[in-house]
Amino acid sequence: MPQTLSINGTDVPLPDDPRVSLLDLLRDHLQLAGVKKGCNQGACGACTVLLDGKERILSCMALAVQYEGRKVTSIEGLAANGTLHPLQQAFIDHDGFQCGYCTPGQICSSIGMVEELRRGVPSHVTDDLSAETIAFSREEIQERMSGNLCRCGAYNGIIAAISETHAKAVR
Amino acid sequence: MNPFTYARAADVDDAVQLAAGSQAKYLGGGTNLVDLLRETLERPTALVDVTGLPSAIEERSDGSLLIGAAATNTAVAEHHSVRTRFPMLTRAISAGASAQIRNMATVGGNILQRTRCNYFYDHAGSRCNKRSPGQGCDAIEGANRNHAILGGSPSCVATHPSDMCVALVALGAVVHLQSTRGTRTLPLTDLHRLPETSPDQETFLKPGELITAVEIPALPFASDSTYRKVRDRASYAFALISVAAAIDVKDDIIQDVRLAFGGVAPKPWRAWNAEAALKGKPATLENFCVAAEAELSDASPLRDNGFKVALTNRTMVAVLDALVREKNGGSNP
Amino acid sequence: MSIVQKIGQTVMKKAAELAPDAWLPGGKPDPLIEHRPALIGAPESRLDGPQKVRGEARFAAEYALDGMVYAALFYSNVPKGRIASIDTSAAEASPGVVLVMTHRNAPPMKPMPLFMTQPKATGGNDLPIFQDDEIHWNGQPIALVLAQTQEQADYASSLILATYLAEPSVTSLSAAKAKGTTPGLFQGEPLKLEIGDAEAALLAAPHRVDSVYRTPRHNHNAIELHAATVFWSDDELTVHDASQGVAHTAWSIAQVFDLKEEQVHVKSPFVGGGFGGKTLWAHQILAAAASKLAGLPVRLVLSREGVYRVVGGRTTTEQRVALGAQSDGTFDALIHTGFVAMTAHNALPEPFILPARCTYAAGSFKLDVEVATVDMLANTFMRAPGESVGSFALESAVDELAEQIGIDPIELRIRNEPEKDPTTGRPHSSRNLVEAYRSGAEKFGWGERNSAPRSRQEGEWLVGMGCATATYPYHRMPGGAARMTLSKDGRVHVEIAAHEMGMGTSTAQTQVIAARLGLPMDHVTFAYGESSMPGMVLAGGSQQTASIGSTIIAANRALVTELLKLTSHDSPLHGLDPDDVIGRDGGLCKIDEPERFESYATLLGRTETGELTVEASAPPPLEAQHWSMHSFGAMFCEVRVNSVTGEVRISRFLGSFDCGRIINAKTAASQFQGGIIMGIGLALMEETQFDERNGRIMNPSLAEYHVPVHMDVPEIDILWTDIPDPHAPMGARGVGEIGITGTAAAIANAIYNACGKRVRDLPITLDKLID
Incomplete structure (x- = not known):
């Protein structure tokens, strides 16, 4: 039985060469080029994908073989039946990108971030560490999204897109 | 990356067996090791994946906390007991790297991460005693703004980059180790070596030894502890300097205090001298300054990093002052 | 005069007779200015948005071709000299390797045509590529490996061994200055201008400031790595490139390989950020040469380190700004001179005097850029070359003068607002900087500012406000x-x-x-x-x-x-x-x-x-011959400086722009904000660190070269006058670069207002602010 991992719901075999990163597996081997390579050194966040639909990780620092049996979601797996994920639409509405290169990573990261907030994971700017719930503030989003660089400087639009999507979801 | 084999360890015994007798490295979340492999700074022939090993965080009856070494940084930071009883650890971890990296990085891997010295990384163009023993160090007279002011040697002035470890050494954490030869424990303060004449030897771990857990002893006054990191941008940057602190004050007298610095030394730096200077003394700004001076008087700044001495001093004083003020409801005598 | 201008002028007279239009005096403005349809200025969302958010936009490294092989580069580690030996045998024997290319087996190629030397020239330098054993900079690529996978190529490249016959080199601005300087030539014209006797006027002025400002090297750091996916079919070359100039690149590559322009097809539908860096450098040439040699399609993606080694950035500058003024603030003398580091085989002396040429009226001018030659990677265009770093120096100096005279810095600027172009004498096509200042100041709450430094503190944080003028010319x-x-x-x-x-x-x-x-x-x-x-x-x-x-x-x-x-x-x-x-x-x-x-x-x-x-x-483009055409902006910043650590946080920023008519309110605002954010990086954190002993870039990494992250960036307020320029198509003057100008000075001025420290060396890191 071949060893596999699941990418956007499809089982794919692990690479023969253990040096292949999850990022290169996606981009070079599976032609899922929506996930981006910006540094290949864990310093820009462009390669962010989701584990089990909610945990954000950097695919450039992940050896693909380490993720045997895990469920990986890339940007290509977000739009259900062709309908954009609400965050994808909000990024368009708020101009949360310019060149679009860091965008898939920003969007995947946003989804992971919302899950972390929901779970109550504290951040560097969380005042009260004993609090069970963490207020959804601009500063909290900024800090939690700081692992995703955008050189075009679409940060304001990204924060607006995340805030609006979150507000709608809460409502 | 050089070629290597990959094996996933089923348990600790399996891991140490797999790693025995070869040029093997243990692989955690990969957030540092994969980078080092890619740069060919690490060239193991085998990787033993230890992310499936114990990761539970256990509160023990003596008040200590036992953290499985495969626990992710995020799991430790968000754990209720860590947040409430050892907040400096949550603060330190959440000041480090990015959320994605914290989700991947393990406690064991964080402890064993290697320096970010630019000359160490520049294997193709710079000399480095850590990388190639005896080669020389291009950092000592080079661009060394990020380098050590404490604990360095004429061989090496690289700093240890971890935030988490700074809190852990302040808390007196003890590391649990296992190899094919058995188990042992080691205070984290004694795990990393200073460079002296052999900066390539970074720890006192024996060949094949695996970090299986980190134990944080009970420390009641740590429930008000904190960690302050100073860096070149507001987030996602290594520390220029950092301070982990906890202080126990009764009737204005310091009963006990824990202090450690990051970004200033080749290892997470427990400020023993500062602690000694404070114990039994009144908790005053003046005494905080004297204590900082006691720790930093031995500092040996380099061409570009002299500012770290004053910065560490001021930050330490401000952190202690803030902790005392908080306890006193806003005032410090 | 630039080569493009020269070529333009040879046909100009005839063209003007043939095609009288809005671009000449007496011509009719673009009818879209008067008959403004609702679509002009509408905040339409990006048409390629759905592709980009789905990850379906295809970038240069994302074309998979049958039989494609992957490339990795090997770089020199000496700044100057010759390759004594290069041993590629282990690399050649390494699994999966198809080819190792060095100067010994590379096909014959001409140097890239150097930017600005011909209309379509777009090479970052005009050095030989893999044609000889000479080393010109530390980090120069000297070998290329092709292999079946990227992992195999990367590993094999690590097995190459090279030795060098090093030669003496110049790898710092100070050493280069000591060897003597030459006048900077930009687009064929000297970067030198004297009107009156500015030094004498400075000495005679009742108020004067005279300081030196320094800016380091910078890299563009587009998040997309430079990449080329190439293949040959017969004598036709196709390059999937990340390019800011597809026609220029095709022509330039054709010159290198002795082809006709039509034989080279450059395709670049999406570019993952450019900022001046996505032009022609060695990597596209090397990919094409290796593909030719191997007879296979090739994908070459520079590593992040590779981008720093192969693609130049903005050079270092050392600028003197001296202002002499009357007690009412009127400028008697405006002196802006200094030095830039540049390489031979390059045509871009960072023209930092450009803002001083057009921003203020003054009784006398002395402007000069001198070039000091270094043996390093060629520098190049980076967002607002000249204006970005030049406006930092000039606008800091204006702030220093305002404090000395005791006049509000906005008022000082208004008092020196020129009626016509101060150095060419041409009439302004449209200039509304004063209005931009007034509307910006009102919205920002400039009136709340206390001009005395250290007058506002919140806990550990000292709070201050600053402003500066942004400027960028209209180009067509x-x-x-x-x-x-x-x-x-x-x-x-x-x-x-x-x-x-x-x-x-x-x-x-x-x-x-x-x-x-x-x-x-x-x-x-x-x-x-x-x-x-x-x-x-x-x-x-x-x-x-x-x-x-x-x-x-x-x-x-x-x-x-x-x-x-x-x-x-x-x-x-x-x-x-x-x-x-x-x-x-x-x-x-x-x-x-x-x-x-x-x-x-x-x-x-x-x-x-x-x-x-x-x-x-x-x-x-005759319009710029008849009018002084410049965009301007008024930049406002509020900063917080930590009194313990010296950390700086930008708490508010507002840019008020006069760039003619805005075509798309949504994307234009993003361009302004993006420029300002790069300006925040310029001010506070960005520096390509060199080891001055050997010219090697020591922080070729996004972890060690800091660009602003989310947490560094406040909500940025953008205003614009929307006053159309009657001599520009649609009345619009372009918005891509002006945001980075003025920003660093506004921040430096705000920092001074907050904590009383005047920092004249960028970046303003915390070590420069603690005692």
Whole structure:
């Protein structure tokens, strides 16, 4: 039985060469080029994908073989039946990108971030560490999204897109 | 990356067996090791994946906390007991790297991460005693703004980059180790070596030894502890300097205090001298300054990093002052 | 005068006679300025947004070709000398390796044509590539490995061993200055200007400031790594590139390989950020050469370190600014001189004096850029070359003078507002900086500022405000051309060899085309990003909007001319001149009699095919010869400086711009904000660190070269005057670069106001702010 991992719901075999990163597996081997390579050194966040639909990780620092049996979601797996994920639409509405290169990573990261907030994971700017719930503030989003660089400087639009999507979801 | 084999360890015994007798490295979340492999700074022939090993965080009856070494940084930071009883650890971890990296990085891997010295990384163009023993160090007279002011040697002035470890050494954490030869424990303060004449030897771990857990002893006054990191941008940057602190004050007298610095030394730096200077003394700004001076008087700044001495001093004083003020409801005598 | 200007001028006189237009005195302004359709300025979302958010936009490294192999580079580690030996045997024997290429086996190639030496030249330097054993900079690529996988190529490249015969080198600005300097030449003209005796006027002035400001090297750091995916079929080369100049790149590569321009096809529909860095460097050439040698398609993606080693950035500067003023603030002397580091085989002495040429009236001027030559990687254009770092020095000095005189810094600037261009004497086409200051100051709450430093503290944080002037010229380069096809169903397709690297080009231009032709946006398709398309439209100099805009005017005019020729007596448009009609509601009407209308369906019904294709070229850019055409902005910043640690946080920022008419309110705001954010990086954290002993870049990494992250960036408020420039297409002057100008000075000035420390060396890191 071949060893596999699941990418956007499809089982794919692990690479023969253990040096292949999850990022290169996606981009070079599976032609899922929506996930981006910006540094290949864990310093820009462009390669962010989701584990089990909610945990954000950097695919450039992940050896693909380490993720045997895990469920990986890339940007290509977000739009259900062709309908954009609400965050994808909000990024368009708020101009949360310019060149679009860091965008898939920003969007995947946003989804992971919302899950972390929901779970109550504290951040560097969380005042009260004993609090069970963490207020959804601009500063909290900024800090939690700081692992995703955008050189075009679409940060304001990204924060607006995340805030609006979150507000709608809460409502 | 050089070629290597990959094996996933089923348990600790399996891991140490797999790693025995070869040029093997243990692989955690990969957030540092994969980078080092890619740069060919690490060239193991085998990787033993230890992310499936114990990761539970256990509160023990003596008040200590036992953290499985495969626990992710995020799991430790968000754990209720860590947040409430050892907040400096949550603060330190959440000041480090990015959320994605914290989700991947393990406690064991964080402890064993290697320096970010630019000359160490520049294997193709710079000399480095850590990388190639005896080669020389291009950092000592080079661009060394990020380098050590404490604990360095004429061989090496690289700093240890971890935030988490700074809190852990302040808390007196003890590391649990296992190899094919058995188990042992080691205070984290004694795990990393200073460079002296052999900066390539970074720890006192024996060949094949695996970090299986980190134990944080009970420390009641740590429930008000904190960690302050100073860096070149507001987030996602290594520390220029950092301070982990906890202080126990009764009737204005310091009963006990824990202090450690990051970004200033080749290892997470427990400020023993500062602690000694404070114990039994009144908790005053003046005494905080004297204590900082006691720790930093031995500092040996380099061409570009002299500012770290004053910065560490001021930050330490401000952190202690803030902790005392908080306890006193806003005032410090 | 630039080569492009020279070429432009040779045809100018004739062209002016042939095509009188809005670009000459007496010409009619673009009708879209007066008849402003609702689409102009509308905040339309990006048309390529769905592709980008789905991850479906394909970038240069994302084309998979049959049989494709992967490349990795090996770099020198000495700054100057010769390769003594290079052992590639272990690499060649390594698994999966197809080819190792060095100067010993590379095909013959000419050097890249150096930027600005010919109209389509776009090489970052004109050094030989893999043709000899000479080393010109530390980090120069000297070997390339091709292998079946990227992992195999990377590993094999690590097995290469090289030794060098090092030669003495100059690798710091101070060492280079000591060897003597030469006058900077920019676009063929000396960067030198003297009006009156500025040094004497300075000495005589009752108030003066005189300081030196320093800025380090910078890298563009577009998040997309530079990449080329290439293949040859017979003598034709196709390059999937990340390019700011597809036509330029195709022509330049053709020169290198001795091909005809048409034999090279450069395709670049998406560019993951450019900022001046996505032009022609060695990697595209090496990929093509290796592909030729191996007979296989090749993908070459530079590593992040590779980008730093192969692609130049902004150079270091050392600038003196001296201002002499009367007690009322009137400038008697404006001196802006200094040094830039530059390499031989390069044509860009960072022209930091450009803001001083146009921003202030002064009794005398002395402007000068001197070049000190270093043995390092060639420097190049980076967002607002000259203005970005020049405005830091000039606008810091103005703030210092304002404090000395005791006058509000905005008022000081207003008092020195020139009535005409202060150094050329040309009339302004449109200049509304004072209005930008007034509206910006009001919205920002400038009146709350206490001019005394250290007058506001919140806990550990000292709070201050600062302002500065932003400036960037209007450019329109020659060479704009378009193919336009209108069909009976009222749809138009336009092709131009232009670029999208985040500016929203296709969206804004679709708006303009729809507005000009009177069509809904979804009836317009705008194709770009391939060298086979008409035109040579560089995505640089903030000029694409004007260049494409004037091209569309020309194409539309050609189209309308043809359509009118088709009309007969029964047509309401019969007998009208192209200048008499305007597009509306899917057809044409007479401008002043809108009821005289005929639909495109009716007009094209008179053709056999039901469609009409025209090609047209933009007229030469004569407007900038007649008017002083510059955009300006008023930048406002509030900072917090930590009194314990010296950390700086920007708490508020506002940019108030006068850039003519804004085409798309949404994408323009993003361009302004993006420029300002890069300016925040310039001010506070960005530096390409060199080891001055050997010229090696020591922080070739996004972890060690800091660019602003989310947490560094506050909400940025953007205002604009929206006053159209009567001499620019659509009335628009371009918005891509001005945001980075003025920003660093506004921040430095705010820091001074907060904590009383004047920092003149960028970046303003915390070590410069603690005692």
